[in-house]
Amino acid sequence: MTSQTQTLLQVSALCLKKDRPILENIHFSLNRGEMLVVLGPSGSGKSTLLRCLNRLESATTGTVCLEGRCTEDISARELRRHIGLVFQEPELLPGTVFENLGTGPKLIGETLEENEGLALLESVGLDPAFKNKRSETLSVGEKQRLALAQVLANQPRVLLLDEPTSALDPLSTETVESAILKVQKDNNIGMILVTHDMDQARRMNSATLVLVDGKIAAYGTLDTILQSGATHLIKRFFSKQDKNS
Amino acid sequence: MQNESLLLAYILVMIAMAISWKNRLEIEKDILGASVRATLQLIAVGFVLEWILTIDRMLYLVLILVVMTAVAGWVSGNRGRPLPYSHAIAWFSIAFGSFATFGVLWYAGVIQSEARFAIPLGGMIIGNSMKAASLAMNRLLAETEHRRRQIETLLALGASPKQAMEQTVRQAAKAALIPTIDTLKTVGLVHLPGIMTGYIVAGGSPLTAVKYQLAIMYMLTGASAMTCLATVLLAYRGCFNKSEQLILDRSF
Numbered sequence: 001m002t003s004q005t006q007t008l009l010q011v012s013a014l015c016l017k018k019d020r021p022i023l024e025n026i027h028f029s030l031n032r033g034e035m036l037v038v039l040g041p042s043g044s045g046k047s048t049l050l051r052c053l054n055r056l057e058s059a060t061t062g063t064v065c066l067e068g069r070c071t072e073d074i075s076a077r078e079l080r081r082h083i084g085l086v087f088q089e090p091e092l093l094p095g096t097v098f099e100n101l102g103t104g105p106k107l108i109g110e111t112l113e114e115n116e117g118l119a120l121l122e123s124v125g126l127d128p129a130f131k132n133k134r135s136e137t138l139s140v141g142e143k144q145r146l147a148l149a150q151v152l153a154n155q156p157r158v159l160l161l162d163e164p165t166s167a168l169d170p171l172s173t174e175t176v177e178s179a180i181l182k183v184q185k186d187n188n189i190g191m192i193l194v195t196h197d198m199d200q201a202r203r204m205n206s207a208t209l210v211l212v213d214g215k216i217a218a219y220g221t222l223d224t225i226l227q228s229g230a231t232h233l234i235k236r237f238f239s240k241q242d243k244n245s
Numbered sequence: 246m247q248n249e250s251l252l253l254a255y256i257l258v259m260i261a262m263a264i265s266w267k268n269r270l271e272i273e274k275d276i277l278g279a280s281v282r283a284t285l286q287l288i289a290v291g292f293v294l295e296w297i298l299t300i301d302r303m304l305y306l307v308l309i310l311v312v313m314t315a316v317a318g319w320v321s322g323n324r325g326r327p328l329p330y331s332h333a334i335a336w337f338s339i340a341f342g343s344f345a346t347f348g349v350l351w352y353a354g355v356i357q358s359e360a361r362f363a364i365p366l367g368g369m370i371i372g373n374s375m376k377a378a379s380l381a382m383n384r385l386l387a388e389t390e391h392r393r394r395q396i397e398t399l400l401a402l403g404a405s406p407k408q409a410m411e412q413t414v415r416q417a418a419k420a421a422l423i424p425t426i427d428t429l430k431t432v433g434l435v436h437l438p439g440i441m442t443g444y445i446v447a448g449g450s451p452l453t454a455v456k457y458q459l460a461i462m463y464m465l466t467g468a469s470a471m472t473c474l475a476t477v478l479l480a481y482r483g484c485f486n487k488s489e490q491l492i493l494d495r496s497f
Contacts (some may be wrong), residue, residue, distance in 0.1 A: 091398040195360070
């Protein structure tokens with residue numbers, strides 16, 4: 001059992017209701033250096049969960065604590081720097097790779113030093129020679145890795161990854177996954193990776209939370225989940241995945 | 246003018262409505278409503294204009310200009326309806342752009358405080374400001390929707406709403422001012438202003454006519470630009486809630 005001081009992120013009874021319930025009673029904890037994979041079908045609330053954690057949306061009820069501090073007491077801007085979000089489709093600003101890397105620091109009046117920028121590029125497996133390349137000329141996989149480095153420039157404590165490889169070919173997927181695992185190892189930060197791809201969840205080899213219709217359907221290692229008496233919905237989701245793969 | 250000539254002119258409006266209907270542009274109802282409304286309004290104003298132009302009390306003049314601003318604010322606010330407080334923003338921006346311009350020109354002696362000068366010129370200023378406010382709101386909404394991902398990416402990186410909306414606000418303001426700037430660019434080449442032409446035809450000095458026309462062009466440009474900037478700078482804040490989340494409904 002992890003003590004409270006070691007817990008990086010603690011989510012308790014998180015609910016989001018719009019015209020219908022989107023998230024219901026979500027709870028989990030994440031420690032430094034750990035990854036949590038959130039697995040579920042489209043429309044299950046995975047991306048919304050990340051948006052709530054980054055406060056692009058507000059949960060209706062429930063609490064989120066970062067390093068023991070309730071996020072309600074942290075301003076949105078500060079929280080978003082601490083809990084960084086990488087979107088499914090990277091949206092870079094017009095300009096060079098280096099200018100994009102420096103976006104986060106620039107927002108608070110700081111300048112990203114060249115050596116820091118080059119280190120960030122290397123950390124996500126991008127060639128440092130790319131620094132003066134226009135962001136528009138990058139491939140989707142390169143853009144995704146640049147978006148990852150852009151968020152890392154804020155030195156977040158938790159990194160949220162919203163289906164970062166869903167638009168990529170298998171080779172680019174492999175490169176981005178390697179970059180994610182390298183970032184996790186090098187930075188010792190907490191990560192939450194959202195995916196609908198069970199193979200990817202397997203490759204990440206981490207604690208997995210299965211989300212179906214906005215509810216936690218299972219939580220544990222993927223092998224345990226598959227071996228345990230999974231509910232009807234999970235079984236249906238996993239069997240579809242197996243047929244597709 | 247014969248009534249038949251007026252009917253023939255209206256046929257052009259009907260052709261525009263037919264083209265819209267045929268191509269499913271869904272603007273025929275807007276054109277019909279606006280043209281009927283314009284006809285009724287002009288008939289009504291025609292009866293009272295003679296009386297209005299003889300008003301010599303400053304208070305009544307100001308009241309009439311305030312009513313004109315209120316109507317312009319209402320029409321323009323409807324354009325920005327998905328934005329919170331769109332009517333208040335439109336009214337304030339139009340009042341700010343129009344009355345600042347009107348005040349400067351009145352102080353400079355370009356506009357005299359007689360109703361026959363103040364009302365038509367005030368109408369021109371408020372009308373142009375209204376167009377600028379409507380376009381600014383319309384463009385702001387469209388640009389925000391178009392750039393939603395970019396805005397949210399910046400917010401997620403820790404940007405303030407002002408930082409996240411910088412490019413959106415700039416593009417909306419630029420787009421809203423295109424008609425004003427293009428008119429200014431082509432004046433005398435494409436667009437031959439009525440006041441200047443009328444003054445010269447009536448035997449006035451071309452130089453004086455040009456001076457008057459330039460004053461009017463500057464006045465309209467100034468009013469439009471001030472209104473447009475006030476509109477976008479006030480309205481973008483309405484796209485966010487207290488938690489600095491983009492709340493603009495996607496379905497507008």
